[in-house]
Amino acid sequence: MNGQKRSDVKVGALVDIVLKADQRTGKLTQGRVGRLLTKSPNHPHGIKVMLADGQVGRIAKIYEEN
Template sequence: MSRRHHNNNRRDGRSNGKSSNAHLIGSTVSVVQKHHQGTDVLTSGIVSEILTNSDFHPRGIKVRLVDGTVGRIAIASSPQTRTTHSNNYDYSTTTEDEQQEEDGRPRRQASLADFMGNVGRRPASPVLPPPRQEEEIQMNPPSSSSHSTEKEWACCACTFMNSGLLPECELCQTTRP
């Protein structure tokens, strides 16, 4: 079977409603067009055709809007705000009054950062003064048998200059002389 014939079969399967993304047809979405990738420019419209063959794509499902615009879905409307084709009832659970803050400003749309908390952020810690050198010397007196922790040492096998804190060579794992 040729590649062209195989691709036509996939398109036919998708247009027959076999795609699990068929529920997106008719929904209002905001898409990122190819020439706007990496920017915050979105185009809104109603989905007329699903162009991505799989259920998931890392950059979003590619769709064609009613006006012909092609892009990847960035924001999709919730299924609660869509109406069915058999009637004109709105099944949304929120009213316009509930979508505004108490002071009349429009409510901000939730983002991924709202759900992540402090993941990846350093916790705020109190700034401590640096330890005094005298205290360190008193607590850790140098012993005559230990290696100097301040001087680098050259490996006798590979001649790599290692930190004075390492007991073996960082490159070849030869034990420090």
């Protein structure tokens, strides 16, 4: 999943995000979703989240967990 639909994102999910400072390079940061910050049902650049450690960015990838 690419993280553009809010309904795909769950608190606690393992995700890769792009931090604001890394938008030019596209460097990914991995972590667990702590809070969803985007209110709309979808966003073309990815749903904005705050990770459990406090970092904020837009989701690039959501990992499937079994």
